[in-house]
Amino acid sequence: MDNTTLIGLPSNRNLTSTDLAVAGYLARYAGTTRKTYEHTLRVLWRWCKGNGLDLLTDVKRHHLEIFLRYLEEDRHNKPASIAHHASVVKGFYRFAAIDDYIVKSPAEHLRTPRLYMDESSTLGLERMELGALIQTAKASHPTDGALIVLMGMLGLRVSEACAVRVEDYRHEERGHRVLKLVGKGGKPATVPLPVQVIRALDAAAGERVSGPLLLRKSNGQPMNRKAAAGVVARLCRKAGIDKHITPHGLRHSFVTACLDAGAPLRDVQIAARHSDPRITARYDRGRHNLDRHANHTVAAFLAGAA
Template identity: 55%
Template sequence: MQELATPTPIAPPPLWALAAASYLARYSGNTLRSYTVSLRLLFTWCTDHGLDPLAAKRVHLELFVRYLEQERGCIPSSVAHHLTPVFGYYRFATIDGYLVADPTAMLRRPRVFADTTRQLALDRDELRALLAAARASTASELALVAMMALLGLRVSEATGARVEDLGVVIRGHPTLRIVGKGAKPATIPLPRAVNEMLLAAVGTRTHGPILLRPERGPLPERPWTRRAAALAITRLCRAAGIDKPISPHSLRHTFVTLGLDAGIPLRDMQVAARHSDPRITARYDRGRLDYDTHANHRIAADLLDAAE
């Protein structure tokens, strides 16, 4: 009788990998993918230097920051982006008992300053022109623009919205249910015109994504991706005669700034944009006013008018 082979025992994963799995289990979607990439950079750097990630001290992590800056050529905002999950990883490794002390407690984090005056949005006329260009293109592209510029959805929320989540009427208003940032559900009231745009994009379908890219050659209709949405917005802006570098997020920015321009209170716009912190909405408010109310205008006007 043939003897059964003794199974080879599987080595347990190292503690640093268990700590990473425990930390990343908190996240999903784009956040999970982004944090995984950043932690992989850290773990690869540690491996290249013969260092267990859980044995890293602050000095090692300072050298990792220098590696990101000097060898990888990351700009300060990218370094800060990669360090966010690194800080989280070590904080939770300490909480979970893998470490006695958090080595990131005094770690240098690059300072990143947001120039709100460079955040681009469309004015009313430009948005009307963009909507006209989308209307002349396809129903799906018109719905895409409307969902971001007139509802304030993020591009992932717009491309992920489904037909099954349309049609519920609350207090006489048609609504759209979405899953927002951080897996937070939200119910968005739909203005009549926007609801008609979405229904036109859906057609006779009863399930699946609301937005489908049209057939192109041998390619059938298929869901939108973030990249496809960005390329479509660029093309539609060109057709509308808009020469600003507009991205999908610029349309969400447009939603907020046009709402503030219309006199909607900051608190109400925070709720509409689903910002977790009113300071996020306030940045849009400062950005839209910086050029119009900048001190340069008053100083130049006072001096030059007096000199004439």
């Protein structure tokens, strides 16, 4: 393993088992995920090389524990970053064992830092703030309106919103107008469209029947993540919103709005396409409301019987 691209391994040198194990692991992933996983393995490889260890054959559990301490004390990585690196390392050695490059994963019992989520950072905009932002966006430009609606009213990730094409939302299914997209991890999704959303998307499409839905006002090129972040920041200032809101913050706002509106947790999980309901539950502003505590429900249920 060296500084060559691991997926496109060079054919002009003899490949080691380490090269093949790393390439085989990274080949499972694509895009940003592959890049971040490759970065982790490069950090581990350099650390192993500096300590005279072969990444594949010499590493034991105690070496990996020392590596995590190195990340904390020498690289000054935060607990979330260390946990991410640990997860990648565990995955790499697990598949190295599956593929018979090693007998047993040295990361099987590797300690993972305990993380505590700052729940306040996941709540996004309040109802009136989100409404003001949507109105400001629609009044600004059709593309602005469609971008904010896709993220704030449908909960799309910024990359998903930028990838929407005009033909993607022209489908009908079971009496509903729907948007068909490919989401995180390559998972296809069908998203029903409320009337307000359809109007915003139609305004952005104009007379076009195909091609990218969101075109930048400045040059007519398709919207990208960087441009979308600029649009969100500009519209937040214009709407008088002082909070620092990123495009992903609008997805947070969507999930929180669903829960505040009383939608069942399971329905919100499906709408947000979260793999775990615990992720969705982080956004529930009312979960610490003692008026909603289950004790009251049980007391009412047992009234007259106990």
